[in-house]
Amino acid sequence: MKSLTFRHLTNSAVTLLMVLATLTVLTPLALIFIHIIKMGLSSLSLDFFTQIPKPTGESGGGMANGLFGSGLLILMASVIGLPMGVLGAVYLTEFGGGKLASAIRFSADVLAGVPSIITGMVAYALIVVPMKGFSALAGSVALALIMIPIILRTTEEQLKMVPGTLREASLALGVPLWRTSLKVMLPSAAKGVVTGILLAIARIAGETAPLLFTALGNQFWSRKLTEPIAALPLQIFSFAIAPYEDWHKLAWAGALVLVCIMFALNLGARVMGRQKRYS
Amino acid sequence: MNSKVHLDNMNVHFGSTHAVKSVSLDFPANSVTAIIGPSGCGKSTLLRSINRMHDLVPTARVSGRILLDGTDVYARGVDPVAIRRKIGMVFQKPNPFPAMSIHDNVVAGYKLNNSLKRGETEEIVETSLRRVALWDEVKDRLKSSAMDLSGGQQQRLCIARTIAVQPEVILMDEPCSALDPIATLKIEELVEELKERYTIIIVTHNMQQAARVSDATAFMYMGEMVESGPTKKIFTTPEMKQTEDYITGRFG
Ligand SMILES: Nc1ncnc2c1ncn2[C@@H]1O[C@H](COP(=O)(O)OP(=O)(O)O)[C@@H](O)[C@H]1O
Ligand SMILES: [Mg+2]
Numbered sequence: 104m105k106s107l108t109f110r111h112l113t114n115s116a117v118t119l120l121m122v123l124a125t126l127t128v129l130t131p132l133a134l135i136f137i138h139i140i141k142m143g144l145s146s147l148s149l150d151f152f153t154q155i156p157k158p159t160g161e162s163g164g165g166m167a168n169g170l171f172g173s174g175l176l177i178l179m180a181s182v183i184g185l186p187m188g189v190l191g192a193v194y195l196t197e198f199g200g201g202k203l204a205s206a207i208r209f210s211a212d213v214l215a216g217v218p219s220i221i222t223g224m225v226a227y228a229l230i231v232v233p234m235k236g237f238s239a240l241a242g243s244v245a246l247a248l249i250m251i252p253i254i255l256r257t258t259e260e261q262l263k264m265v266p267g268t269l270r271e272a273s274l275a276l277g278v279p280l281w282r283t284s285l286k287v288m289l290p291s292a293a294k295g296v297v298t299g300i301l302l303a304i305a306r307i308a309g310e311t312a313p314l315l316f317t318a319l320g321n322q323f324w325s326r327k328l329t330e331p332i333a334a335l336p337l338q339i340f341s342f343a344i345a346p347y348e349d350w351h352k353l354a355w356a357g358a359l360v361l362v363c364i365m366f367a368l369n370l371g372a373r374v375m376g377r378q379k380r381y382s
Numbered sequence: 383m384n385s386k387v388h389l390d391n392m393n394v395h396f397g398s399t400h401a402v403k404s405v406s407l408d409f410p411a412n413s414v415t416a417i418i419g420p421s422g423c424g425k426s427t428l429l430r431s432i433n434r435m436h437d438l439v440p441t442a443r444v445s446g447r448i449l450l451d452g453t454d455v456y457a458r459g460v461d462p463v464a465i466r467r468k469i470g471m472v473f474q475k476p477n478p479f480p481a482m483s484i485h486d487n488v489v490a491g492y493k494l495n496n497s498l499k500r501g502e503t504e505e506i507v508e509t510s511l512r513r514v515a516l517w518d519e520v521k522d523r524l525k526s527s528a529m530d531l532s533g534g535q536q537q538r539l540c541i542a543r544t545i546a547v548q549p550e551v552i553l554m555d556e557p558c559s560a561l562d563p564i565a566t567l568k569i570e571e572l573v574e575e576l577k578e579r580y581t582i583i584i585v586t587h588n589m590q591q592a593a594r595v596s597d598a599t600a601f602m603y604m605g606e607m608v609e610s611g612p613t614k615k616i617f618t619t620p621e622m623k624q625t626e627d628y629i630t631g632r633f634g
Contacts, residue, residue, distance in 0.1 A: 200440050266477075268473060268475060268477040269477060269479065269480075270438075271435065271471075271473065271477070272473065272477045272478075272479065272490075272540070272543075273479075273490070273494055274435065274438070274466060275433065275435070275466055275470060275471035275473075275544070276466070276467075276470070276490060276491035276494065276543065276544070276547055277463055277464070277466045277467030277491060277495070277547060278463070278491065278494040278495055279463050280438075282494055282495065283494070286494050287479065287494065290481060291480070291481060
């Protein structure tokens with residue numbers, strides 16, 4: 104048997120290692136945050152939220168159109184992706200035992216692993232080419248394709264956790280299976296489902312690649328689904344690589360706003376996820 | 383006596399497991415029939431075949447005939463949902479809907495089917511709760527969560543929810559096994575009263591309970607129906623040695 108001091112020493116050494124590892128992970132994250140906050144705050148102004156970008160060479164301007172565009176893209180992507188993801192999950196848990204269900208699960212997993220630029224290319228081929236132009240719609244479809252597998256799998260996991268006795272209770276009252284799924288099972292899993300949805304939205308809010316050749320970006324206001332539209336991540340990207348000091352500042356401000364949005368969404372998801380579930 | 387539910391050479395398989403073997407049995411209207419037998423002998427399986435709960439189990443296969451008022455519940459074109467409205471079920475563990483209030487649990491069968499007519503709700507709630515002797519205990523807190531009730535109250539709530547949709551038959555699968563003796567006694571008294579309106583089939587592993595509440599008793603062993611008859615006769619002068627061994631507790 105090893106001596107007590109030896110065990111104490113090992114214990115301390117391993118603890119130290121773990122602390123170091125944690126710090127190694129946290130340090131870059133903290134550095135990124137601190138830098139974005141520092142650079143972003145100094146460039147952020149009310150104009151950022153109310154103005155659209157100024158023409159090349161002029162100073163000032165903001166990303167109001169990008170904020171609006173991102174909002175619209177996320178909304179449209181949710182309109183498409185949410186029902187498909189949630190209802191697909193209901194199908195998988197309540198009705199799907201067969202080959203079709205396995206095929207759907209497999210496809211969802213593959214889809215979740217596809218690089219987002221490829222998803223953008225798919226939307227390009229599906230929407231941009233036939234419609235002969237970049238559009239907000241194409242961008243929404245690309246983002247929806249990213250959302251669907253995330254929502255599908257998280258919702259399915261949550262539905263599986265709802266006790267089967269509730270399903271039986273409802274069926275035994277003469278409630279059809281489809282009503283039971285939608286009115287008993289789904290509401291019982293609601294909190295977890297919403298958590299998954301928030302995480303999916305957080306995921307697409309920062310996506311840039313799938314928008315590059317779908318929504319394309321726009322220097323001006325656009326509210327039409329059939330026209331190219333500005334998006335916050337796209338604007339950050341194009342402003343950051345531009346050779347103007349002023350634009351770099353706007354990009355920093357945009358980055359700060361984007362990070363704050365992601366933070367809020369993730370926090371929301373955490374809060375929802377922590378609330379008591381049915382046990 | 384007229385037969386309400388009739389099993390005719392019924393078999394249930396789960397894949398290659400033969401869970402219920404060639405059972406024929408009659409359940410007279412407005413009576414309580416107890417199904418007893420050691421755990422795993424197929425009591426629940428038999429019970430759940432009657433309201434087609436096995437429809438959801440892909441491996442389950444029911445054969446033979448199960449007649450409700452002379453109509454085969456498994457006949458082609460028969461809607462299992464319609465069958466389940468006529469044959470209610472109370473489960474082993476009380477399972478009220480956790481997100482619903484006491485009030486909403488009672489009318490859950492209507493609410494979930496969007497079939498609640500304005501004005502009749504309160505009456506259904508009160509009558510159903512009175513019938514399970516729960517009204518006085520909960521009438522001041524109908525809006526509170528069903529999960530605040532004790533286990534025994536929850537089970538009576540589940541019975542209220544079942545009778546609220548006006549079934550003709552009530553299946554009970556060991557409804558007292560999760561309850562304390564006093565709550566058990568209340569449910570037993572309730573069963574006694576309910577048989578005036580409903581045909582009751584109750585599964586129990588508690589032989590005293592079977593003796594107390596039932597008019598007829600059926601003893602199952604390893605998926606087979608060993609013996610059935612008037613409760614008094616089964617408990618005093620059983621014909622089969624296995625039955626006698628089981629009810630006298632001499633069972634391995
Ligand atoms: N869903 C199922 N799938 C496979 N086998 C089952 C299922 N339900 C019950 N069985 C089997 O059927 C037999 C009878 O079970 P059950 O009816 O629950 O017994 P009891 O209620 O008398 O305790 C057991 O051997 C059990 O393993
Ligand atoms: Mg059982």
